[in-house]
Amino acid sequence: MFSTFRDRFPIDDKKRNEYVSYFKLMKVPAKTRLLEEGKISKKMFLIETGCIRVWFNNNGKDVTTQFFFENNMVGSIESFRKNIPSPVTIETIEPSVLWWIHKKDLDKIMEEIKEIPSLRDMFIDAIFDRTYDYMKQFISSIKDSPEQRYLNLIQERPQIIRRIPQHYIASYLGITKVHLSRIKSKLAKG
Amino acid sequence: MFSTFRDRFPIDDKKRNEYVSYFKLMKVPAKTRLLEEGKISKKMFLIETGCIRVWFNNNGKDVTTQFFFENNMVGSIESFRKNIPSPVTIETIEPSVLWWIHKKDLDKIMEEIKEIPSLRDMFIDAIFDRTYDYMKQFISSIKDSPEQRYLNLIQERPQIIRRIPQHYIASYLGITKVHLSRIKSKLAKG
């Protein structure tokens, strides 16, 4: 799991081992809530195996905003960064193996990283990439039909299609599960 | 225009004057294209007066993705940062007074800023805020109806309602101008 760290982060072994030691292993069943809407986030999670969805309650209906898989880092960044109640619930879909790190430890790592120019730039790039992702998703939502967005998902994120229950995907696309089912059957015929 | 700089940026007068000297004034009429889709962005713009929209061509139809007003910094960040062709056109809506800065000068400023912890953190915060904005917009697009999104706009960005032609707003909301007109008349009656 941490081998990618070794390749990409130019820090000495001692430091790296210290950083790695902050992460703790946990195994959880499906549908485990790692963070509840309204609570303040104190942990970030790194997925070794399994998958996770991020969602919130909108007038009694689930709205799914993100999916995460192996090697992704998951957390309510907004809650984490600003110490405000999380707008979302974070929940496993499959039984999962996770590494988690406490906020105070991650903050410490971040402070140190920001003094190393190459790492700092990687960090900034990562944030920018995140911004571009959301930008693309927003643009797609006003430019593409639900059918087109489903096709995009097949192309760009086949894992979602393969591993995620369909009603979560529908919620993620902003449509009902009935409508998604119709889109699928239409595509199967056409 | 640059008075906010003085208050918020803890750098000495000499440096600040150097930075300010990089910005050049320009006055342009409405519908001036500051950056064309497909070109590589070499400039960022700071709006003194006027407003700007960002849009791209989607199978012959305008899709508007952003609006900017006074004191906003505008540019195709993606093109600017990665030196790739801009996915969008940037165009004034009203006659505008702008300050522009060349990429190489802004890069220089950025490199220096990143060595000053408080400024660096401000910069990182700014990127995060941008990410949250897009995140919110994306979430609103899957959670809210067009009517609700229009109401949100009235609440949160009244400038858009007041100053932007309605068909651009419709395009920004991902609906047709006819539909937006219907929403307005429905709200006027209800």
Added chain:
DNA sequence: CTGATTTGTTAACAAATGTTATCGCGGGAG
């Protein structure tokens, strides 16, 4: 001022999407 262009409204109809309900399949709990 005047004609042309841009912007906004409305109506009639078509297509997309939501709602509700029903059915069936398959896996997990007991």
Added chain:
DNA sequence: CTCCCGCGATAACATTTGTTAACAAATCAG
């Protein structure tokens, strides 16, 4: 094994949204 229950498909009907077209109002160039 059996019985739920989560998940997905489909149908019938309701509502929302798009399309096209015609017209009205506002704005702009000459």
